[in-house]
Amino acid sequence: MADIHSLTSEVTQMFDRWRTPLFRYLSTLGLIEHDAEEIIQEVFLALFRHLKAGKPRDNLRGWVFRTAHNLALKLLTRRRVRVTGPEAFELRVDPDPNPEQLAVARQQQARLAAVYRALPERERACLALRAEGFRYREIAEIQGMSLGSVAAALSRALGKLTQVEALL
Amino acid sequence: MMPHIPDRELLLDLDGELQRERAEAVHSHLEHCEFCRDRQTGLAAASEDFEASYWTLGNSDAQRSREALLRTLEQDRSRTARQHALWKVAAGLAAVVAIAIVWRVGSLPSETGFAPVASLTPGATRPISREAVCANESDQPELQRVANDVAQQVFRRYGIKSPGPRTYEIDYLIPPELGGSEDPRNLWPQPYSRGVWNSRVKDALEDRLRNLVCDGKIDLPTAQRELARDWIGAYKRYFGTDKPLLAHIAFSKDQPWE
Numbered sequence: 331m332a333d334i335h336s337l338t339s340e341v342t343q344m345f346d347r348w349r350t351p352l353f354r355y356l357s358t359l360g361l362i363e364h365d366a367e368e369i370i371q372e373v374f375l376a377l378f379r380h381l382k383a384g385k386p387r388d389n390l391r392g393w394v395f396r397t398a399h400n401l402a403l404k405l406l407t408r409r410r411v412r413v414t415g416p417e418a419f420e421l422r423v424d425p426d427p428n429p430e431q432l433a434v435a436r437q438q439q440a441r442l443a444a445v446y447r448a449l450p451e452r453e454r455a456c457l458a459l460r461a462e463g464f465r466y467r468e469i470a471e472i473q474g475m476s477l478g479s480v481a482a483a484l485s486r487a488l489g490k491l492t493q494v495e496a497l498l
Numbered sequence: 499m500m501p502h503i504p505d506r507e508l509l510l511d512l513d514g515e516l517q518r519e520r521a522e523a524v525h526s527h528l529e530h531c532e533f534c535r536d537r538q539t540g541l542a543a544a545s546e547d548f549e550a551s552y553w554t555l556g557n558s559d560a561q562r563s564r565e566a567l568l569r570t571l572e573q574d575r576s577r578t579a580r581q582h583a584l585w586k587v588a589a590g591l592a593a594v595v596a597i598a599i600v601w602r603v604g605s606l607p608s609e610t611g612f613a614p615v616a617s618l619t620p621g622a623t624r625p626i627s628r629e630a631v632c633a634n635e636s637d638q639p640e641l642q643r644v645a646n647d648v649a650q651q652v653f654r655r656y657g658i659k660s661p662g663p664r665t666y667e668i669d670y671l672i673p674p675e676l677g678g679s680e681d682p683r684n685l686w687p688q689p690y691s692r693g694v695w696n697s698r699v700k701d702a703l704e705d706r707l708r709n710l711v712c713d714g715k716i717d718l719p720t721a722q723r724e725l726a727r728d729w730i731g732a733y734k735r736y737f738g739t740d741k742p743l744l745a746h747i748a749f750s751k752d753q754p755w756e
Binding site for chain 2: 334338341342345346349350367370371374375378379457460461465466467477478481482484485488489491492
């Protein structure tokens with residue numbers, strides 16, 4: 331049982347590291363908080379069983395995101411939920427901006443948020459995973475697509491974001 | 499002059515994902531092409547901007563979530579422990595049941611007594627392609643049960659006057675999945691569970707033959723002939739046994755005739 335206890339502790343540590351990024355990612359796929367939370371629980375239980383069964387340990391962060399991605403798609407398909415993107419899109423601003431900077435930042439944030447929400451799900455997911463620090467190769471694996479498709483989706487998404495920034 | 503580099507390649511280059519030869523060609527192009535250089539710089543900057551101002555979702559209750567996970571893991575541990583205990587009991591019971599079945603199978607007559615009569619049921623087929631035979635089960639048309647009047651006709655041919663409910667399966671000698679037709683010459687009354695060589699065992703052989711056809715190991719006419727000529731002999735050869743396997747005695751696919 332000592333092994334099980336150390337495994338529980340190890341999975342809990344991974345949970346502490348990856349839960350928030352995972353929650354953000356699931357939100358980009360259009361899941362509401364309750365569903366995202368449910369999938370997170372399911373993913374870490376699956377991770378616990380995966381490790382208990384002595385299965386491979388390489389790139390567990392990618393494994394966690396890939397499992398969450400697949401569960402989310404299954405849930406969205408089952409419920410026939412139309413993916414609309416996260417409502418609570420919020421960009422970081424300078425911690426102590428002056429009123430003018432704050433107004434500009436808010437305006438920029440609102441425009442970028444609108445563009446981001448309008449992006450196709452795949453482009454949003456690629457951007458989010460990139461922002462979470464994944465390499466293109468890992469994004470491809472998580473989303474079950476080719477490296478070329480990841481680069482193409484990201485170039486389209488960045489192109490659209492750049493156009494908006496140019497207008498600001 | 500090399501054409502301009504597409505955006506997706508500029509991005510792949512930034513992540514070091516281009517093949518070495520292609521990467522060298524792209525770098526050489528970038529040295530001379532300000533347009534592509536600017537685009538690559540722009541893409542990198544846009545990506546960095548987005549990452550720097552990455553939105554701050556993740557504001558749900560992380561602590562509550564963590565507690566829920568710990569409860570889930572604890573429940574999983576208890577359930578696994580309970581399952582292990584149950585498996586031990588079940589394994590003991592299964593051993594007793596298996597011994598009982600082996601004893602019973604061994605004591606039963608090995609001849610059928612219920613084999614199709616060749617003159618009454620020589621087998622009949624309909625034209626069907628191998629592709630249709632091997633289509634996914636969900637793509638195959640749902641099988642209709644044998645019509646009642648056809649079933650009564652088959653019973654009459656075999657001299658069975660009042661068949662009890664759930665005792666016979668009006669079986670296809672060559673099953674529809676392998677191109678058998680619903681012709682009385684392809685049908686016979688098979689006891690559902692009486693005897694050793696019953697309909698459940700034949701169902702297992704049919705599944706094996708279908709798999710062999712679909713794996714390209716035998717052709718469809720061969721599978722049909724094996725069933726029509728002597729399905730029990732075929733079963734013995736394909737499963738390498740003189741008696742039905744225990745798993746097949748309990749194998750169930752078709753509904754019994756009522």
